[in-house]
Amino acid sequence: MNNIKKINKFKNKVWLASPTMHGEELQYVTEAYNTNWMSTVGANINEVERIACEKTGCHYAVALSSGTAALHMAVKLAGIKKGDKVFCSDMTFDATVNPVVYEGGEPIFIDTEYDTWNMDPVALEKGFEIYPEVRVVVLANLYGTPGKLDELKAICDKHGAVLVEDAAESLGAAYKGIQTGTFGDYNVISFNGNKIITGSSGGMLLTNDGEAAKKVKKWSTQAREAAPWYQHEEIGYNYRMSNVIAGVVRGQFPYLDEHIEGKKAIYERYKEGFKDLPVCMNPYDAKNSEPNFWLSCMLIEPEAMCKQVRGEQEYLYLSETGKSCPHEILDALTKVNAEGRPIWKPMHMQPLYRMNGFVTREGNGRANTNAYIEGGAVGKDGNPLDVGMDIFHRGLCLPSDIKMTEEEQEIIIEIVKACF
Numbered sequence: 001m002n003n004i005k006k007i008n009k010f011k012n013k014v015w016l017a018s019p020t021m022h023g024e025e026l027q028y029v030t031e032a033y034n035t036n037w038m039s040t041v042g043a044n045i046n047e048v049e050r051i052a053c054e055k056t057g058c059h060y061a062v063a064l065s066s067g068t069a070a071l072h073m074a075v076k077l078a079g080i081k082k083g084d085k086v087f088c089s090d091m092t093f094d095a096t097v098n099p100v101v102y103e104g105g106e107p108i109f110i111d112t113e114y115d116t117w118n119m120d121p122v123a124l125e126k127g128f129e130i131y132p133e134v135r136v137v138v139l140a141n142l143y144g145t146p147g148k149l150d151e152l153k154a155i156c157d158k159h160g161a162v163l164v165e166d167a168a169e170s171l172g173a174a175y176k177g178i179q180t181g182t183f184g185d186y187n188v189i190s191f192n193g194n195k196i197i198t199g200s201s202g203g204m205l206l207t208n209d210g211e212a213a214k215k216v217k218k219w220s221t222q223a224r225e226a227a228p229w230y231q232h233e234e235i236g237y238n239y240r241m242s243n244v245i246a247g248v249v250r251g252q253f254p255y256l257d258e259h260i261e262g263k264k265a266i267y268e269r270y271k272e273g274f275k276d277l278p279v280c281m282n283p284y285d286a287k288n289s290e291p292n293f294w295l296s297c298m299l300i301e302p303e304a305m306c307k308q309v310r311g312e313q314e315y316l317y318l319s320e321t322g323k324s325c326p327h328e329i330l331d332a333l334t335k336v337n338a339e340g341r342p343i344w345k346p347m348h349m350q351p352l353y354r355m356n357g358f359v360t361r362e363g364n365g366r367a368n369t370n371a372y373i374e375g376g377a378v379g380k381d382g383n384p385l386d387v388g389m390d391i392f393h394r395g396l397c398l399p400s401d402i403k404m405t406e407e408e409q410e411i412i413i414e415i416v417k418a419c420f
C-alpha cells in the first residue's frame with residue numbers, strides 16, 4: 001500500500017509489450033545501408049532465415065513482410081478454395097483468421113480449453129463430426145503458451161487435414177522439447193513490434209517442405225516466371241521481407257532466450273504477488289511445455305467477479321469490496337500510466353464473424369443461444385459451455401514489458417490487489 005502512495009503515475013509508461021533493442025540491430029541495418037542492399041535481397045535476409053531454421057529445427061524459412069502475410073501464404077499452400085470451411089482457433093488475434101477469408105474460405109471457430117487457453121481438442125473432434133468435409137485447421141498458441149499440440153495434430157492426421165500453426169506469439173516456446181512453429185505442415189512466426197523479438201515488423205513462413213518454401217519465395221516476390229521479361233502464370237504478392245528489417249531481426253535473435261527469461265520472471269512475480277487473491281495466472285502444462293511467457297494474464301474466480309457488462313464498444317461495472325473485474329483493474333492501471341488489455345475477444349463474438357460456425361466441446365455452439373448469455377449455458381461437466389466467452393469475461397492481460405523494473409511491477413501488483 002505504501003508503494004501506491006509513493007506515485008500518482010509512472011513517469012514513463014509501463015507497456016504491455018514493447019520493443020527491447022540491444023544495439024546490434026543498428027549495426028546490421030548500417031551494414032545493409034553501407035553495402036547498398038536496401039531491398040528485399042541481402043545478407044541479413046539469408047542470415048535470419050538460417051537462424052530461424054537453426055533455432056526452431058524447421059528445414060526451410062521464408063522471410064516475409066509480416067506474420068499476416070506469412071499466414072496468407074500458409075493458407076494458400078494449404079489449398080483453401082472459395083467456399084471451403086476451415087477450422088480456426090477462436091480465442092486469438094484476428095490476423096490468425098483473416099487470411100482464410102482472403103482466399104475465399106469460411107472460418108469455423110473451435111472453442112477454447114481451460115488448461116492452456118488454446119484450441120480444445122475435444123471441440124476439434126466434434127467439429128469433424130459436424131463438418132467432415134473440412135481439410136484445413138489453423139491453430140494459434142495464445143500469449144506464448146503451447147496448446148495441446150500432440151492431441152490436436154493427431155486429430156488433424158486422423159481426418160487427413162493440413163495443419164497451419166500460428167506461432168506468431170510463441171516463438172521460442174516448446175512443447176515436449178520441440179519448438180512451436182514446427183508442428184504444422186506450414187507454420188508462421190511474427191516480428192511485429194510487440195512480439196518477443198521484433199524487426200519493427202516482419203514475419204516468416206516455416207516448413208519442412210522444400211517445394212512449399214520455393215512456392216512462397218516465388219509468390220511473395222510477384223510470382224515471376226523464369227523469362228527475360230515479366231512473365232506471369234500465377235497471382236503474385238509483394239510480401240518479401242526488406243533487408244533493412246531483416247537487419248533488426250538479425251540483431252534481435254541472439255536475445256530471444258534472454259527475453260524469454262525476462263518474461264518468465266515477470267510471470268512468476270505476478271503469480272507470487274497474487275497468491276492471496278481469488279485469481280489465477282494464464283495456465284500452461286508445466287510437465288510438457290515451456291511457454292515463452294510473452295504476456296502475463298490473470299483470470300478472476302467467478303465468485304470474485306463484480307458486475308461487469310460490455311456493449312460493442314463500451315463497458316460498465318459496479319465496484320464491490322472483495323471483488324473486482326477486468327475493466328476495474330484496467331482502469332486502475334491506466335490511471336497510473338500502465339498498459340493492460342482485455343483478453344483477445346473470441347472470433348465467434350466478433351461482429352465480423354458472428355454468422356460463422358462455432359463448435360464447443362458439446363457440439364454446435366451456434367445452436368445453443370443460451371451459450372451467449374453470461375452466466376448462461378453450462379456444459380455437462382458443470383463448466384460454462386462457451387469457454388472463450390468466459391475467459392474473455394473474467395480475464396485480462398497485464399503489463400508484461402521486459403523493461404518494466406521490479407519496483408514498477410511491485411506497484412502494479414499493489415494496484416491490482418487494491419481493486420479487490
Ligand SMILES: *Cc1c(COP(=O)(O)O)cnc(C)c1O
Pocket residue numbers: 065066067068069092093095096140166168169190191192201202203
Ligand atoms: C501478431 C500476430 C499475428 C500477425 O503478425 P503480424 O506480423 O503483426 O502481421 C498473427 N497471429 C497472432 C496470434 C498474432 O499475435
